[in-house]
Amino acid sequence: MNKVVKLMSKTEVINIEGKKIKLSNPEKLLWPEAGIRKIDYLARMIELAPYIIPHAKNRLLTTIRYPDGIHGESFFSKNLPEYAPKWISRDVWNDTEYALLDSVSTLAWFVNMAALEFHTSFNTSDRDEYPTCLVFDLDPSEGQTFDDVIEVSLLVKEILDSLAITSYIKTSGASGMQIYIPTGGKYHYNDARKVNEFFGSYFARKYPNKITIERMVNKRGTRLYFDYLQMWQGKTITMVYSPRAKEKATVSMPVTWNEVKRGIKPEDFTLNNAMDRLKKVGDLFEPLLSVKTAEKSLDDVFRKVLAE
């Protein structure tokens, strides 16, 4: 990656990978509590780019934009606006033109648009009916703490271990955690959802006081919501290393299962310290990039669940 960053406060035009990117209002505070101005945000994202881009480059991108910072109005942005530069890679799906976040310059362009959250599809853009992972989205209900999320994550992990299924986990950056089981894109959304549903119903049945798959918020009580439905074509999930529009500028961060056991908090991982951690532990989600097919143990689960 050949990046040339020139910060000239007066011109506010940045040259990245030969592309001129305008940076409007560089002094605007996007995360006032964390003290992050747009210019700081850009600097952090350029550092994080080598970690973000491999996970984002071939997925449909949806961003949440906060033109006036995290406390202002926000909106989901899927369709690339017409004024977006022509050099941004894109892919049309379902009549919508999505950006593919495949370069530092594209990332910088989105930073200037005050895109504070990056969400990507479960599938790569070339195989739109095949998610690359099973994803369990664990979301605490009102009155629950992050410790409840940790407790349930470990229950899930225990069962996955008992099936010899490899799983990865990250914080969502908000209040929950997400568990990823790579399939290498081997299974269609329909089949992947059935297996996800199997896990969801199993956990809800096995731990009825702790876990629920109830979609109606008011029927969940103080049980953790095991969201197996989010994983679907056209839907997106906060991507790994995406910042969140939260006061502490938290980041969706992969963690090891040992860290989960020892106890973590979403606020441990922020835009301000993410790079220090990545330098130390590297990209814990890197294995997800190279998985070509599902593990045999996962194949067994698919075979048996789909045969039912």
Added chain:
Amino acid sequence: MHTMWKGSISFGLVNIPIKMFAATEDRDVHFRFLHKKCKSPIKNERVCPSCNEKITPEDIVRGYEYEPGQFVIIKDEDIEAVKPRSAKTIEILDFVRLSEIDPIYFEKSYYLSPQETGDSKAYNLLRAAMKDTGRIAIARITIRDKQSLAALRVLDNVLVLETIFFPDEVRPVSQIPGIPEDSATDQRELEMAKQLIENLTSEFQPEKYVDTYREALLEMIHRKVEGEEIVSAPEAPQRNVIDLMAALQASLDKAQELRREAKASASGKGKARGNPFDNFSGNAEDIPSRMPKELKDAVWLKPVLTAWVNFLEWTSDGNLRHPKILGFTDLSPHEATGAEFIE
């Protein structure tokens, strides 16, 4: 209550951030359609009658039937281009008296609350002013891409928004057939009718009225459930996930057992990830086969200490990814539990 919309009321120079809640709910009794034969809930499948193909969401485009059988295709971006700009505001246009609006205009009611406690002051101001003047506001509002007129009024201490129909959505009464002209009525009949109205006049007490059909329906359903006149869908679609998980775990245990046996019979070949040094003599020739070979200058010793290593995973060529030594013990690998090293 579930917030269904967030936006703000714009009132002169004041902006009042609010949350909106549906004020009414559908209490109808709903039924599901089952397959008569096996009682499974049926699923709807979309099929193209011309191609005889199953249709998935991405096979669908919208068409506007401008005359029978003639369609013009409308894409999302066509709609996007004419959509009202979702300003997310309830823009107050005028103040009027509630009695000036005929109830026929009222469509749906929503409750509004201030978004943050800090927004209460402006909310309270508008509420007090409307209470004192006895006026209600007419506003323009955009909810989910649909622009609508609305009346904003105060009910018990809450700002209530009633969406109201645009005039061209209300059919003119002139279109109703068979409405008699006002004509002279028999004076005695009129007196009697007025007397009857007088006798039946009371205060409006909404709680007096109940949906008697719904009550009868629910009671009938309840009796059926009690009387076990119930049908259940066959077990298959509601597979027992607990049993299935147990079966999956059992087959895995079996597979692991088979692998252990295979390892025992191949004794010393060291394929499995047990303790590869069980039979190690200290000679380089005896280095277990799955140890990396490319460490040319390495000198191999018989291990005397056991290390507890935290690592991410095994790589395909038998290395550890991101290994980190947590500590050593002189217990053998079989006896070490790791408890020695974990804080």
